[in-house]
Amino acid sequence: MKRLLHYVRMMAVFAVIWVILEEQISIATVVVGALIGLAAMVGTDRYVLRADYQQAYPFGLVAGIRYVISLIVQIYVAGVQALYKVLTGTLHVGIVDVHTSLEHDFHVALLANSITLTPGTVTLDRQGKTLKVIWIDCVTTDPEEAGPLIKQNFEQLIAGSKR
Amino acid sequence: MTYYNMVLLALGLLTIGGIIRVVVGPTIWDRLLGLNLISSKIIMAIIVYALMIQRTFLLDIAIVYALLGFIGSVLIARFIERKGE
Amino acid sequence: MAQVAALIGQILIGIGLVFMAAGIYSVLRFKDFYSRVVITAKIDTVGFLTLIFGVMFIEGFSFFTLKLVLIVVFELLTNPISTHSIAHSAYASGYKIRKEVRVD
Numbered sequence: 056m057k058r059l060l061h062y063v064r065m066m067a068v069f070a071v072i073w074v075i076l077e078e079q080i081s082i083a084t085v086v087v088g089a090l091i092g093l094a095a096m097v098g099t100d101r102y103v104l105r106a107d108y109q110q111a112y113p114f115g116l117v118a119g120i121r122y123v124i125s126l127i128v129q130i131y132v133a134g135v136q137a138l139y140k141v142l143t144g145t146l147h148v149g150i151v152d153v154h155t156s157l158e159h160d161f162h163v164a165l166l167a168n169s170i171t172l173t174p175g176t177v178t179l180d181r182q183g184k185t186l187k188v189i190w191i192d193c194v195t196t197d198p199e200e201a202g203p204l205i206k207q208n209f210e211q212l213i214a215g216s217k218r
Numbered sequence: 219m220t221y222y223n224m225v226l227l228a229l230g231l232l233t234i235g236g237i238i239r240v241v242v243g244p245t246i247w248d249r250l251l252g253l254n255l256i257s258s259k260i261i262m263a264i265i266v267y268a269l270m271i272q273r274t275f276l277l278d279i280a281i282v283y284a285l286l287g288f289i290g291s292v293l294i295a296r297f298i299e300r301k302g303e
Numbered sequence: 304m305a306q307v308a309a310l311i312g313q314i315l316i317g318i319g320l321v322f323m324a325a326g327i328y329s330v331l332r333f334k335d336f337y338s339r340v341v342i343t344a345k346i347d348t349v350g351f352l353t354l355i356f357g358v359m360f361i362e363g364f365s366f367f368t369l370k371l372v373l374i375v376v377f378e379l380l381t382n383p384i385s386t387h388s389i390a391h392s393a394y395a396s397g398y399k400i401r402k403e404v405r406v407d
Contacts, residue, residue, distance in 0.1 A: 221313055225316055225320065228320050228324075229320075229323075232320075232323055232324060232327050235327035235328075235330070235331055236327060236330070238331065239330050239331060245336060245393070247336055247340075247389055247390075247392060247393040248336060248339065250389050250392075251330065251336075251339060251340060251343060251389055252330065254385060254386070254389070255326070255327070255330065255343065255347060258347060258351060258382075259323070261351075261374075262323075262351065262354055262355075265354070265355065265358055265371070265374075266316075266354075266358070268367075269358050269361060269362065269367075274366060274367050274370060277367070277370040277371070277374070278370075280374060281370075281373065281374060281377065284374065284377060284378065284381070285377075287385075288381040288384070288385055291385045291388070291389065292384065292385055292388045295385070295388040295389045295391070295392040296388065296392070298392055298396070299391070299392040299395050299396060
């Protein structure tokens with residue numbers, strides 16, 4: 056039952072994307088978009104992923120939108136700071152380890168993506184629950200102190216988005 | 219000369235900066251970084267041009283270009299990892 | 304009203320061009336690969352978003368804007384992955400900070 060509800064919700068999302076790409080709103084485009092979305096989902100579940108979609112990507116739609124908005128705000132804050140650092144030329148680049156408490160693989164990947172997009176940091180490598188991060192102004196190499204400065208509030212946002 | 223022409227000219231000049239990094243770049247990863255920059259500039263030029271002539275099909279071309287650039291740079295980066303072994 | 308929106312959009316496009324110019328300047332100026340990759344990934348994304356928001360302001364609400372929203376979401380997903388894969392490729396091949404390694 057839950058699986059069927061998930062399919063219907065994702066078909067609605069795919070139908071909206073199809074309507075945007077086709078640039079016309081009619082019953083035919085909505086139906087065709089929903090059918091193509093269903094075919095894509097069934098094909099992915101059966102032949103590519105070989106597992107349940109919801110367990111592989113546990114992320115809600117509403118939580119995703121809220122997460123993207125807070126991500127854009129963080130990107131702008133980081134961008135202005137980085138612009139100031141470029142124009143004054145005060146760089147102090149170093150590599151630090153950051154520990155995370157997230158469990159799921161997909162959530163760790165999402166956290167790494169967010170770190171790459173925001174305050175002067177790029178994720179280099181991952182071993183288990185430890186991420187290696189290049190940091191633009193490396194004030195400390197201690198993982199415990201560097202963690203909150205680099206992760207900001209992304210960890211709570213991602214952990215709170217579980218269904 | 220309208221505002222959009224000037225924006226397109228500025229994007230072209232910025233692309234030349236990326237090309238300099240691709241030609242000079244001491245390591246192969248510098249060249250790849252320059253290539254990434256150039257592809258994002260080209261996407262933006264396509265978007266500004268679509269706004270200029272008011273045609274939406276150019277945005278489809280921008281989406282396809284973004285897809286191909288992403289796949290290309292990820293594949294090249296994976297390929298040259300540990301010198302191609 | 305439409306003219307005010309167009310003016311705001313043109314100012315946003317100008318700000319985006321300034322951010323991108325800073326990105327190109329930093330990629331040409333810094334000596335170390337890691338500082339280049341960190342600075343460039345950030346500033347280029349900010350310039351991209353600002354320019355697209357400017358175009359959205361000029362265009363108003365239409366299919367044009369909705370397609371731009373698709374492009375923004377796609378770019379937010381893929382831009383960090385390509386930056387990460389370039390940086391990871393350099394790291395896995397043994398590039399050290401502030402040390403020129405020549406690969407022929």
